[in-house]
Amino acid sequence: MSWTLTQLAGLLGAEVGESPDFVVARPVPADSDDPQGLTFCESAKYLRLVTAHSAGAVIVPPGMEISRPHLVADHPRAAFETLLAMYRRPLPLRPGVHPTAVIDPSAEVERTASVGPYAVVERGARIAAGVKVFPYCYVGEDCTVGENTVLYPHVVLYQDVRVGSRCVVHAHAVLGADGFGFRWDSRVQQKIEQVGAVVIGDDVEIGAGSAVDRATAGATTLGNGVKLDNMVQIGHNARIGDHTVICGQSAVAGSAVVGGRVTMAGQTGVADHVELADGVSLAARAMTAKDLKQPGVYYGSPARPLAEGLRIAARLPHLHERIEKLERRE
Amino acid sequence: MSWTLTQLAGLLGAEVGESPDFVVARPVPADSDDPQGLTFCESAKYLRLVTAHSAGAVIVPPGMEISRPHLVADHPRAAFETLLAMYRRPLPLRPGVHPTAVIDPSAEVERTASVGPYAVVERGARIAAGVKVFPYCYVGEDCTVGENTVLYPHVVLYQDVRVGSRCVVHAHAVLGADGFGFRWDSRVQQKIEQVGAVVIGDDVEIGAGSAVDRATAGATTLGNGVKLDNMVQIGHNARIGDHTVICGQSAVAGSAVVGGRVTMAGQTGVADHVELADGVSLAARAMTAKDLKQPGVYYGSPARPLAEGLRIAARLPHLHERIEKLERRE
Amino acid sequence: MSWTLTQLAGLLGAEVGESPDFVVARPVPADSDDPQGLTFCESAKYLRLVTAHSAGAVIVPPGMEISRPHLVADHPRAAFETLLAMYRRPLPLRPGVHPTAVIDPSAEVERTASVGPYAVVERGARIAAGVKVFPYCYVGEDCTVGENTVLYPHVVLYQDVRVGSRCVVHAHAVLGADGFGFRWDSRVQQKIEQVGAVVIGDDVEIGAGSAVDRATAGATTLGNGVKLDNMVQIGHNARIGDHTVICGQSAVAGSAVVGGRVTMAGQTGVADHVELADGVSLAARAMTAKDLKQPGVYYGSPARPLAEGLRIAARLPHLHERIEKLERRE
Known part of the structure; x- marks a missing residue:
C-alpha cells in the first residue's frame, strides 16, 4: 500500500x-x-x-x-x-457460518452474514444481512442484530437485546446483563428480577469491556449514533440520546436520562434518575447527582458550570493564606 | 404470558x-x-x-x-x-454436558449440572448439582462451584477458586487472577508470586466484567449474600463482609477489610489495608484511605461523615466572596 | 508440598x-x-x-x-x-496445539509453544517459542507474541499487536481495539479510522479486563517492565515508559506520554496529550489534565504536589469556621 x-x-x-x-x-x-x-x-x-x-x-x-x-x-x-x-483493513472473517459455530435451529442467520468459529447463537435470535459475528460471541435468546453490524470477539448479548444497523461492538462488551437491583428484607438482599430489554440504535459504537444492563422492565436504550468508549457502564433503564459520546471508564447509573449530543469525558459519572439536557458536556472526572438542565460544559464533582467550577478550583489553594492574613490584621 | x-x-x-x-x-x-x-x-x-x-x-x-x-x-x-x-426467563442451557465442552478426566461434574458449549473444566475442578456453566466459561484447576450456582458466558476462574451455592456470576467476571504485587529491586519490578485463593460465600452475585484477585497467600474472601455490580475490582487478600453491596466501577484495594451490610455506591474506592465497619455507606464517588470505624454514610474524597461532607461542599463556592468582603472591610 | x-x-x-x-x-x-x-x-x-x-x-x-x-x-x-x-503452580496447559484451536495456515506457531482449546490464531500471526496461549484467546491478524509470554484465557489481540517476551496478559485483556476517535460533522459522529498498532515491550504484565487501544496511526506503546493492574485503560497513541506501574481502574487518555518508573495508584487518571515526567507518582484517585514535569508524588484532582495537596485538603474543613470568626469580629 x-x-x-x-x-x-x-x-x-x-x-x-x-x-x-x-x-x-x-x-x-x-x-x-x-x-x-x-x-x-x-x-x-x-x-x-x-x-x-x-x-x-x-x-x-x-x-x-x-x-x-x-x-x-x-x-x-x-x-x-x-x-x-x-489504510483500514477489516479484521479477517470468512463469509458464511463457521462449522464450529453453534446455531440454534430456531435462530435466523441471513445468508450474507458471517459467523466465526465458536460463536453461539441462541434460540429465536436473528442475525441480519451483512452482519459479522466474530469468534466467541454469544448472541442470546431472542436477540436481534441489525444489518452490517460488527460484533468483535467475545461480545455477549444476554437475551432480548436489539442492536441496530451498522453498529460496532468491541471485544468483551456485555449487553443485557442483569441490572443491579436488590432489596434488603432485614435478613438478606433480595434480588429484584430484571426482565427488561436493551435497545441499541443504528450507527452505535460500544467500546471494549463496556456494559449496558438490561432494564428492570421496559428497556435500557441507546439512541442512534451513540459512541461509548471502553469500560463504560450504562445502568438499567438508563436512556442515552442520539449522537452522545461517552469516554472511557464513565458510568450512567440506573434510570438516568442523558440527552442527545451530550459529551461525557473520561471517568465521569451520572447518578441514578438524573437528567442531562441535550448538549451538556461533562469535563473529565466530573460527576453529577443533580439534573443539569442547561447545555454547556460542567466541571468537577459535584459538577458545576465550567467557569464557576474552574474559578472555585483555582481559588481554593489561596483561601487559607488570605484568611491567615485577615486573622493577623488585628 | x-x-x-x-x-x-x-x-x-x-x-x-x-x-x-x-x-x-x-x-x-x-x-x-x-x-x-x-x-x-x-x-x-x-x-x-x-x-x-x-x-x-x-x-x-x-x-x-x-x-x-x-x-x-x-x-x-x-x-x-x-x-x-x-416474567423471568432463565437463559437457555441444555441439561448435561455439551459435547464440545472440554472436561478434564479428573474433574467432577454432578449429573444434574449443565455445562454449555466450549466450556473448559480443568483438572481437579468440582461442579456441584444444579450448577449452570454457560458457554466459554473456564473453570480452572482445583476450583469448586457450589450447588445451583450460575456462571454466565465467559466467566473465568483461574485456580483454587471456591464459589458457594446459589451464586450468580455474570459474563466476563474474572475470579482468581493474580493480585497486583511487585517489588522494585533497583533494576526491575520483581513479581511477588500470588499463590493464595479466592473464597466466595453463598448467594453472592458478581457483575459483568468484575474481578476478584487471588490472595498473595491465604484467601481473598466475599461473605454470604455479597452483591457486586459491574466492573468492580476486589484486590488481593481483601475481605468483604456478609450482605455488602458494591455498585459499579468501585474498587476495594488489597488487604482492605470491608464489614458486613456495607453499601458502596458507584465509583467509590477503599484504599489498601483500610477497614470499614459494619453498616458503613459510601456515597457515590466517595473514597477513603482511612479506616471508617462508625456505621453511617460518608461523602466525598477523602470521605467524611455525610452531613459534614455536604456542608463543606456546599460552603466551598462561597468562601471566596466572604473572604473578599472581609478583605474590603478596611 | x-x-x-x-x-x-x-x-x-x-x-x-x-x-x-x-x-x-x-x-x-x-x-x-x-x-x-x-x-x-x-x-x-x-x-x-x-x-x-x-x-x-x-x-x-x-x-x-x-x-x-x-x-x-x-x-x-x-x-x-x-x-x-x-508454591506457585502454573495453570495447566498441555504442550502443543490443541486439536480444537483454529490456526490459520499462514500463521507461525513455534514447536515449543502451547495453544489451548478453542484458541484462534489468525493469518500472519506469529507465536514464538515457549508461549502459552490459553483457551479462547484470539490472536489477530499479523500479531506477534514474544518468547515465553503467557496469554491467559480470553485475551484478545485485534491486529498488528506486538507483545514482547516474558509478558503476562491476564484474562479478558483487550489489546488493539480501536482508539476512540470521532468527529462531529454537524450531522453525525464520523468515525476516524484507527489503523495504527500496539507495541508492548518485554516483561510486561497486563491485568484482567484491561485495554490498550491501537493507535490512530503509528503505535500505542508500553515500555519494558510495565505493569498494569486490572481494568486499566490506555488510550490510542499513549506511550508508557519502562517499569511504570499503573494500579486498578486507572486510565491514560489518548496521546498522553507517561514517563518511566512512574507509579499511578488506583483510580487515577491522565488526560489526553498530557506528559508525566519519569518518576512521577500519582496518589490514589489523583487526576491531572496538566503536564507534571517534576518527579515526586502528586495528590488530588487536579493533582498537586503531595504536601501542598494534603495541606489544602486538611485546611478545607476549617475555612468556614475561620471566616465566620472573622465575620463576627466587628
Missing part, C-alpha cells in the same frame, strides 16, 4: 507541494520519524512537532512553509482522515 | 380496583406508554409520572385515586417485584 | 529459631490462624498481628522475640517471597 505524493494528491483532494514522486507507505503521527510516513500539520504547534521529527512527508494547509516532501490541502486533518480510511 | 387483572390480583395478593378483565402482557416502568403494560405507583411523584404517560394498568396503594385499570395492593412495589419474578 | 523448618531454612537462606522439625504446609498472611501456615513479621505492627493470631510458624528478623516455631532471616519479607515462589 504505497503511493506517490502525486497519486495521493488525487485521492485526498490535495495539491503536490514538493517531491511529487516521493513514496509514502503509511499514515503516521506528527512526532514520527518514519521516513516513509505521511503526517499532517494544521497549526504552528503541530509544525514545531513535525519539524522536530522526521516523518517523510506532511500534509500542510495553504501558505505553510515546510522544506520537506508535502501535500497542500485546505483541511489537512480531513485529508489525513481520508488517508487513514484508505 | 398475559393475564387479566383478576388473575393477577390472586397471584400478587392485590385487589382489583377497576376493569377486572383488562389484559396485561408485561411489567413496564412508570413512564411507559405501553397499552398492555402494568406498572406501579407508590407516591405522588410516581403518580404524576404515571398519569403523564399511558401504561395500560397500574398497581396503587389503598386510597390512591386513579382513573385507569388498576390493582390495589398494600405494597405496590412488592407486588410489582412479584410480577417481575413471574 | 510440606517442609520442616530445617528444610526451609536451607531453601530460604534463613536460620531455624525454634522447633526445627515443625512442618509447614503453606505460606499464609500475618493474620492467619492456620496451624500449618508460615507467615512473616518485619515490624512491631506485624508482630502484634501475628501474636493476636495463630499461624503455625513465623519468619522474623534477627533479635525479634517470639515464642512460636520460627525462622530467622535478615529480610523476612524477601524470604517469604521466595517461599511464595516455591
Whole structure:
C-alpha cells in the first residue's frame, strides 16, 4: 500500500507541494520519524512537532512553509482522515457460518452474514444481512442484530437485546446483563428480577469491556449514533440520546436520562434518575447527582458550570493564606 | 404470558380496583406508554409520572385515586417485584454436558449440572448439582462451584477458586487472577508470586466484567449474600463482609477489610489495608484511605461523615466572596 | 508440598529459631490462624498481628522475640517471597496445539509453544517459542507474541499487536481495539479510522479486563517492565515508559506520554496529550489534565504536589469556621 505524493494528491483532494514522486507507505503521527510516513500539520504547534521529527512527508494547509516532501490541502486533518480510511483493513472473517459455530435451529442467520468459529447463537435470535459475528460471541435468546453490524470477539448479548444497523461492538462488551437491583428484607438482599430489554440504535459504537444492563422492565436504550468508549457502564433503564459520546471508564447509573449530543469525558459519572439536557458536556472526572438542565460544559464533582467550577478550583489553594492574613490584621 | 387483572390480583395478593378483565402482557416502568403494560405507583411523584404517560394498568396503594385499570395492593412495589419474578426467563442451557465442552478426566461434574458449549473444566475442578456453566466459561484447576450456582458466558476462574451455592456470576467476571504485587529491586519490578485463593460465600452475585484477585497467600474472601455490580475490582487478600453491596466501577484495594451490610455506591474506592465497619455507606464517588470505624454514610474524597461532607461542599463556592468582603472591610 | 523448618531454612537462606522439625504446609498472611501456615513479621505492627493470631510458624528478623516455631532471616519479607515462589503452580496447559484451536495456515506457531482449546490464531500471526496461549484467546491478524509470554484465557489481540517476551496478559485483556476517535460533522459522529498498532515491550504484565487501544496511526506503546493492574485503560497513541506501574481502574487518555518508573495508584487518571515526567507518582484517585514535569508524588484532582495537596485538603474543613470568626469580629 504505497503511493506517490502525486497519486495521493488525487485521492485526498490535495495539491503536490514538493517531491511529487516521493513514496509514502503509511499514515503516521506528527512526532514520527518514519521516513516513509505521511503526517499532517494544521497549526504552528503541530509544525514545531513535525519539524522536530522526521516523518517523510506532511500534509500542510495553504501558505505553510515546510522544506520537506508535502501535500497542500485546505483541511489537512480531513485529508489525513481520508488517508487513514484508505489504510483500514477489516479484521479477517470468512463469509458464511463457521462449522464450529453453534446455531440454534430456531435462530435466523441471513445468508450474507458471517459467523466465526465458536460463536453461539441462541434460540429465536436473528442475525441480519451483512452482519459479522466474530469468534466467541454469544448472541442470546431472542436477540436481534441489525444489518452490517460488527460484533468483535467475545461480545455477549444476554437475551432480548436489539442492536441496530451498522453498529460496532468491541471485544468483551456485555449487553443485557442483569441490572443491579436488590432489596434488603432485614435478613438478606433480595434480588429484584430484571426482565427488561436493551435497545441499541443504528450507527452505535460500544467500546471494549463496556456494559449496558438490561432494564428492570421496559428497556435500557441507546439512541442512534451513540459512541461509548471502553469500560463504560450504562445502568438499567438508563436512556442515552442520539449522537452522545461517552469516554472511557464513565458510568450512567440506573434510570438516568442523558440527552442527545451530550459529551461525557473520561471517568465521569451520572447518578441514578438524573437528567442531562441535550448538549451538556461533562469535563473529565466530573460527576453529577443533580439534573443539569442547561447545555454547556460542567466541571468537577459535584459538577458545576465550567467557569464557576474552574474559578472555585483555582481559588481554593489561596483561601487559607488570605484568611491567615485577615486573622493577623488585628 | 398475559393475564387479566383478576388473575393477577390472586397471584400478587392485590385487589382489583377497576376493569377486572383488562389484559396485561408485561411489567413496564412508570413512564411507559405501553397499552398492555402494568406498572406501579407508590407516591405522588410516581403518580404524576404515571398519569403523564399511558401504561395500560397500574398497581396503587389503598386510597390512591386513579382513573385507569388498576390493582390495589398494600405494597405496590412488592407486588410489582412479584410480577417481575413471574416474567423471568432463565437463559437457555441444555441439561448435561455439551459435547464440545472440554472436561478434564479428573474433574467432577454432578449429573444434574449443565455445562454449555466450549466450556473448559480443568483438572481437579468440582461442579456441584444444579450448577449452570454457560458457554466459554473456564473453570480452572482445583476450583469448586457450589450447588445451583450460575456462571454466565465467559466467566473465568483461574485456580483454587471456591464459589458457594446459589451464586450468580455474570459474563466476563474474572475470579482468581493474580493480585497486583511487585517489588522494585533497583533494576526491575520483581513479581511477588500470588499463590493464595479466592473464597466466595453463598448467594453472592458478581457483575459483568468484575474481578476478584487471588490472595498473595491465604484467601481473598466475599461473605454470604455479597452483591457486586459491574466492573468492580476486589484486590488481593481483601475481605468483604456478609450482605455488602458494591455498585459499579468501585474498587476495594488489597488487604482492605470491608464489614458486613456495607453499601458502596458507584465509583467509590477503599484504599489498601483500610477497614470499614459494619453498616458503613459510601456515597457515590466517595473514597477513603482511612479506616471508617462508625456505621453511617460518608461523602466525598477523602470521605467524611455525610452531613459534614455536604456542608463543606456546599460552603466551598462561597468562601471566596466572604473572604473578599472581609478583605474590603478596611 | 510440606517442609520442616530445617528444610526451609536451607531453601530460604534463613536460620531455624525454634522447633526445627515443625512442618509447614503453606505460606499464609500475618493474620492467619492456620496451624500449618508460615507467615512473616518485619515490624512491631506485624508482630502484634501475628501474636493476636495463630499461624503455625513465623519468619522474623534477627533479635525479634517470639515464642512460636520460627525462622530467622535478615529480610523476612524477601524470604517469604521466595517461599511464595516455591508454591506457585502454573495453570495447566498441555504442550502443543490443541486439536480444537483454529490456526490459520499462514500463521507461525513455534514447536515449543502451547495453544489451548478453542484458541484462534489468525493469518500472519506469529507465536514464538515457549508461549502459552490459553483457551479462547484470539490472536489477530499479523500479531506477534514474544518468547515465553503467557496469554491467559480470553485475551484478545485485534491486529498488528506486538507483545514482547516474558509478558503476562491476564484474562479478558483487550489489546488493539480501536482508539476512540470521532468527529462531529454537524450531522453525525464520523468515525476516524484507527489503523495504527500496539507495541508492548518485554516483561510486561497486563491485568484482567484491561485495554490498550491501537493507535490512530503509528503505535500505542508500553515500555519494558510495565505493569498494569486490572481494568486499566490506555488510550490510542499513549506511550508508557519502562517499569511504570499503573494500579486498578486507572486510565491514560489518548496521546498522553507517561514517563518511566512512574507509579499511578488506583483510580487515577491522565488526560489526553498530557506528559508525566519519569518518576512521577500519582496518589490514589489523583487526576491531572496538566503536564507534571517534576518527579515526586502528586495528590488530588487536579493533582498537586503531595504536601501542598494534603495541606489544602486538611485546611478545607476549617475555612468556614475561620471566616465566620472573622465575620463576627466587628
